[in-house]
């Protein structure tokens with residue numbers, strides 16, 4: 001599903017955020033990406049999302065060299081990837097329903113079909129009963145679940161998350177990770193950047209460890 005070949009990333013032509021990264025993630029795997037602050041976790045995810053381009057090497061996703069995609073293909077490419085951020089980036093003046101519906105509205109999905117899919121996604125994260133609420137009326141953990149519903153509403157084959165539990169207490173963090181495991185169980189490939197080492201150790205998935213832009217360990221699931 002994901003293949004990095006000798007990937008390097010420099011910012012401003014100088015600072016080396018990632019150097020000589022090689023790894024492969026199979027379809028259906030769940031993988032953690034960890035490392036200290038500034039190790040390059042977000043940069044690596046941003047390369048997969050095509051928000052950044054590598055300065056060296058190639059990134060292949062689902063067998064395609066994403067550096068060779070025509071600009072017109074990029075929106076279609078991004079559609080197969082669901083992204084969850086730490087600060088969930090919800091629109092504060094829109095209901096939970098509309099926040100989750102946004103990716104479908106952008107695609108022009110027919111409203112009745114969109115409503116059906118939004119409710120299915122909200123149901124999966126246990127928030128169907130809050131569809132009319134505004135984000136501010138929800139707890140931090142609930143807001144993060146809305147972020148996950150929005151990320152999966154397009155039924156992505158790849159789900160990426162950047163510190164999705166960064167602001168949550170241990171129990172809520174475990175709940176959020178259990179949700180990612182649910183999506184992984186039904187076949188979604190999942191990659192989560194996190195520095196919560198205790199949580200990662202408990203979950204027993206494969207761990208890719210970065211230090212100063214280098215991949216220093218690739219530990220198989222326990």
Ligand SMILES: Nc1ncnc2c1ncn2[C@@H]1O[C@H](COP(=O)(O)OP(=O)(O)OP(=O)(O)O)[C@@H](O)[C@H]1O
Pocket residue numbers: 011012015016017035036037038039040041042043044195
């Ligand atoms: N757009 C940018 N321009 C210049 N430098 C950048 C840019 N983005 C990231 N960097 C630098 O690249 C390095 C890696 O950053 P990155 O955000 O990928 O690390 P991270 O492991 O995700 O850290 P954190 O856990 O703090 O988010 C850092 O030193 C950062 O300052």
